[in-house]
Amino acid sequence: MSRIALIIEYDGTNYCGWQIQKNGVSVQQRLEEALEKALGMKTAVVGAGRTDARVHALGQVAHFDADTDIPADKFFYVLNTLLPDDIRIKKSFTAPEGFHARFSAKGKHYRYVIRNAREKGAVDRLYTMFVPVPLDVERMRQAAKQVEGEHDFAAFCAAGSDLKGTTVRTVYSVDVTKDGDYIMIDVKGSGFLYNMVRIIAGTLISVGKEKLSPQDVRNAIEAKDRTLAGATAQAQGLFLMEVYYEFFHNSY
Amino acid sequence: MSRIALIIEYDGTNYCGWQIQKNGVSVQQRLEEALEKALGMKTAVVGAGRTDARVHALGQVAHFDADTDIPADKFFYVLNTLLPDDIRIKKSFTAPEGFHARFSAKGKHYRYVIRNAREKGAVDRLYTMFVPVPLDVERMRQAAKQVEGEHDFAAFCAAGSDLKGTTVRTVYSVDVTKDGDYIMIDVKGSGFLYNMVRIIAGTLISVGKEKLSPQDVRNAIEAKDRTLAGATAQAQGLFLMEVYYEFFHNSY
Numbered sequence: 001m002s003r004i005a006l007i008i009e010y011d012g013t014n015y016c017g018w019q020i021q022k023n024g025v026s027v028q029q030r031l032e033e034a035l036e037k038a039l040g041m042k043t044a045v046v047g048a049g050r051t052d053a054r055v056h057a058l059g060q061v062a063h064f065d066a067d068t069d070i071p072a073d074k075f076f077y078v079l080n081t082l083l084p085d086d087i088r089i090k091k092s093f094t095a096p097e098g099f100h101a102r103f104s105a106k107g108k109h110y111r112y113v114i115r116n117a118r119e120k121g122a123v124d125r126l127y128t129m130f131v132p133v134p135l136d137v138e139r140m141r142q143a144a145k146q147v148e149g150e151h152d153f154a155a156f157c158a159a160g161s162d163l164k165g166t167t168v169r170t171v172y173s174v175d176v177t178k179d180g181d182y183i184m185i186d187v188k189g190s191g192f193l194y195n196m197v198r199i200i201a202g203t204l205i206s207v208g209k210e211k212l213s214p215q216d217v218r219n220a221i222e223a224k225d226r227t228l229a230g231a232t233a234q235a236q237g238l239f240l241m242e243v244y245y246e247f248f249h250n251s252y
Numbered sequence: 253m254s255r256i257a258l259i260i261e262y263d264g265t266n267y268c269g270w271q272i273q274k275n276g277v278s279v280q281q282r283l284e285e286a287l288e289k290a291l292g293m294k295t296a297v298v299g300a301g302r303t304d305a306r307v308h309a310l311g312q313v314a315h316f317d318a319d320t321d322i323p324a325d326k327f328f329y330v331l332n333t334l335l336p337d338d339i340r341i342k343k344s345f346t347a348p349e350g351f352h353a354r355f356s357a358k359g360k361h362y363r364y365v366i367r368n369a370r371e372k373g374a375v376d377r378l379y380t381m382f383v384p385v386p387l388d389v390e391r392m393r394q395a396a397k398q399v400e401g402e403h404d405f406a407a408f409c410a411a412g413s414d415l416k417g418t419t420v421r422t423v424y425s426v427d428v429t430k431d432g433d434y435i436m437i438d439v440k441g442s443g444f445l446y447n448m449v450r451i452i453a454g455t456l457i458s459v460g461k462e463k464l465s466p467q468d469v470r471n472a473i474e475a476k477d478r479t480l481a482g483a484t485a486q487a488q489g490l491f492l493m494e495v496y497y498e499f500f501h502n503s504y
Contacts, residue, residue: 009371009373009374009375010374010375011374011375011377056374056375058375076371080371080372085372085374085377086374086377087374088371088372088373088374089371090371091371119261119328119332119340119341119342119343120332120337120340121261121340122261122262122263122308122337122338122339122340123261123262123263123308123310123379123491125263125337125338127375239375
C-alpha cells in the first residue's frame with residue numbers, strides 16, 4: 001500500500017464544493033469516481049481543506065492510499081483522462097513518509113479577486129466579485145495590516161459555525177494589489193476558520209468603500225464580534241492557491 | 253429616429269457566435285431579444301464584425317436605430333438588466349453622424365491567448381488554447397514580423413471561404429508577449445479575412461514548435477497557399493479586444 005499525493009486545479013463553478021454532499025456534485029466525488037475507474041475499487045480521497053460551492057482552486061492538495069502497479073507520477077495522466085475538463089491534476093507523486101494532506105498542512109494561501117469597475121464583466125463573471133464603487137486601495141492596505149498576526153478571529157468566522165477548539169489563528173500576510181480593474185487580496189496563514197477569508201475580503205471591501213475604518217477592523221477583532229466585521233464576500237472570487245507543507249513546496 | 257452605439261463584452265462559450273443562425277443561440281439574437289423587450293418592437297442590431305462560436309469579445313461594437321425616449325446612455329442599464337450574465341454592455345451612446353458599426357470600422361485588435369505549460373488548466377480552459385510543447389517565443393516574434401504590413405493574405409484565409417473582392421489586408425502589428433504560463437499574440441490590422449487571426453496564431457504556434465521557420469511564413473504569404481501556413485488555432489483562445497473608428501476611441 002502506498003500513499004499518493006495530488007496537486008489539483010479546479011473551476012468550482014459547477015460544483016457544490018470540495019466535499020462530497022448528498023445534494024450536488026462535488027470535486028471530491030468526481031475524483032473518487034475517476035480513481036475507482038483507474039484502480040477498480042472504491043478509494044477515498046483526503047483533501048487538504050474544504051472549499052465552498054463556486055470557490056476555485058489552483059493548488060488544492062489531496063492524498064489517497066492504493067495497492068497498485070501504476071507508478072505515482074502516472075496518475076497525473078490516468079486521472080486527467082478520466083476527469084472532467086474543469087478538474088485537472090497538476091502533479092502526482094509518492095507522498096513523503098508520514099504525509100497526510102489535511103493534518104500535515106502547515107498553512108494555506110488564498111487569493112480573493114475583485115472586479116472594481118463601473119461595468120460588470122462577462123468573461124470574468126465566474127472568477128471575480130463585482131464591486132462598482134471605487135475602492136480606496138491604500139485604506140484597504142492599512143486595514144489588512146490589522147488582520148496580520150496571531151489573533152482570535154471569532155469575528156471573522158461564519159455565524160453558527162460548529163467550532164471545535166480555538167478560534168485563534170495566525171495570518172502571515174494580507175497583501176492588497178491593484179492591476180487595472182482588478183484588486184487582489186492575497187491571504188496567507190497557518191489555518192482558517194469557516195468563511196474566514198471571504199469575511200476578511202468582505203471587511204476590506206467595506207473599508208475600501210469607507211463604510212469601515214482600519215481602526216474598526218482592529219476593534220472587530222478585539223471584540224470577537226462577527227457583527228462588527230464586514231459581509232462575507234461572494235464565493236466565486238475566491239481561489240485556494242497553495243497549501244504549505246514541510247515536506248514539499250508547490251506554488252502557482 | 254436616432255442611432256445608438258454599444259460597446260459589448262461577451263463570453264462566447266455558450267454561443268454559436270455573434271451572428272444569428274438557425275441552429276444555436278447567438279449573441280446578436282440575445283441582444284435583439286433584449287432590445288425588443290426594451291423598445292416594444294423588433295429592432296435589428298448591426299455588429300462591427302462576426303465572431304465564431306466560443307470566441308470572446310471585450311470590445312465588440314454594434315449599433316441600432318430606434319425612435320425612443322430612452323436616453324442613449326441609459327441603454328447601458330436597461331439592456332444589462334435584460335441580457336444574460338455572459339453578455340454585458342460596457343457603454344451606450346448616441347452614434348456620431350454617419351456612423352455605421354461595420355462600414356465605419358477602420359480596423360480591429362484581436363488577442364490570441366495560449367496556455368503554454370505541461371498541464372492543462374481548469375479555470376482557464378474556456379479562454380485559452382493549451383499547448384504543452386514549450387514554444388520558442390523569440391522565434392515566434394521573428395515570424396510575427398513577416399506577417400506585419402500590407403500583404404495578400406490568401407494563405408491565411410479559411411479554405412473554401414466565399415471571398416468577395418481582394419484578399420489584401422494591412423496588419424499594423426503582431427506582438428507576442430509571455431507572462432508566466434501564458435503567451436499572448438496581439439494582432440492589429442485594417443481588416444481580417446475569415447479565420448485569419450486564428451490561422452496567424454496557429455502558424456506562430458507551429459513556428460514556436462520549430463515545425464515552421466520565420467522564412468516559411470514569408471514563403472506562405474508570397475505563395476498565397478493556405479497549405480503552407482499553420483493550422484487554424486482553437487476558437488476559445490481568441491478575443492476581439494477593440495474596434496477602431498475615426499469617430500471615437502474605445503480601449504480595454
